[in-house]
Amino acid sequence: MSRRPEHLAPPELFYDETEARKYTQNSRMIDIQNQMCRRAIELLLLPENTTHLLLDIGCGSGLSGSVIKEYEHEWIGIDISSAMLGVALEREVGGDLILGDMGQGMPFKAGTFDGAISISALQWLCNADKNSHDPPKRLYKFFSTLFSCLSRSARAVFQFYPENSEQIELITTQATKAGFYGGVVVDFPNSTKAKKYFLVLMTGGATVLPRALSVNETDSVVPYASRREQMKKAKGKYLKNSKDWIIEKKERRRKQGKKVSEDSKYTGRRRCGRF
Structure with a gap:
């Protein structure tokens, strides 16, 4: 039997409640997901200080969304698994969540997003899980x-994992x-x-693709940045997700007139099942 998840069951069935919780509580999976999400955000080449x-496509249980928040961006996630x-x-x-099948298209207004990322989801569209599924048509509808x-x-x-x-070729043809x-x-x-494979798509015309990371060229590439290394660069700022950082962020939101929960001795404390 193939070990590829997309060969075992449709995503909405494969990622049931048991699989969703296992995925979210596995420290190795979390670390890999976080690394790939940080790399995806790097490849977006977003303007700094803004x-x-x-859009997080195939957002699952929100692991990538947590990384997006570390970069102080807002996000909306869409996923086909209600359990996730x-x-x-x-x-x-901390993000808005939408239940939806990416193969049926993205239900958003024109020009809504400044960028989109997706971790380990795109390859699912290459399978026909139902008689009505036509992978090329679903990929084109999505793109x-x-x-x-x-x-x-x-x-x-x-x-993605081709x-x-x-x-x-199927994926890149439909994207083009x-x-x-x-x-x-x-x-x-x-x-x-x-x-790792990253499909980098651009809307504003053809430009040179980012350079791939290589173990033989560590001096000329940008490595996966660890969370703590990123924070070291932010001199004078609190470590993200620390108690002081959370309190400071809540105070900013209060000044913006937003409703924020009161501070307590539990503020910033890690809770079971959360990361």
């Missing part, structure tokens, strides 16, 4: 509606037909375990 609205979204709600991940809801200077970055070169420019960036191409 808050952006990002249920866990995200329990974790109070064309995504193109519409992005601003004309935005990028979309997908980390099964073969035919799947890569929908109006996107771009291509696939393969990080650590000579490593069996570290190798």
Whole structure:
């Protein structure tokens, strides 16, 4: 039996309540997800010192959304698994959540988002889980509606697990037909375990693709930045998600007139099942 999840069941069935909780409580999966999300955000090349609205496609239980918030961006997530979204709600991940099938298109107004990311979801569209499913048509529907809801200077970055070169060609062909420019960036191409595929799509015309990471060229590439290393660069600021950082952020929101919960001895304390 194949070990690829998309061969075992449709995503809305595979990611049931048991799988959703297992995925969200596995420290190794969380670390990998966080690393890939940080790399995807790097590849978006967003202007610095500005808050952006990002779309998280296949947001699951909100692990990527938590990373997006670390970068102080806002986000909206869409996922086909109600169980995954249920866990995200329990974790109070801080983004708006929508239940939806990416193969049926993105239900957003034109120009809504400044960028989009997706971690480990795109390859599911290459399968026909129902008799009515036609992978090329579903991919085109997805990419064309995504193109519409992005601003004309935005990028979309997908980390995905292609099964073969035919799947890569299928995906890139439909993305190009929908109006996107771009291509696939393969990080650590000579490593069996570290190798990662990122589809980098652009709405504003063709530009040079970002350089892939390589274990042989560590001096000339940007490595995955650890969370603590990012915070070291933010001199004079509190460590993100620390108690002081949370209190400061809540105070800013109070000044903006937003409703914020009262501070207590539990503010900033880690809780069971949350990350």
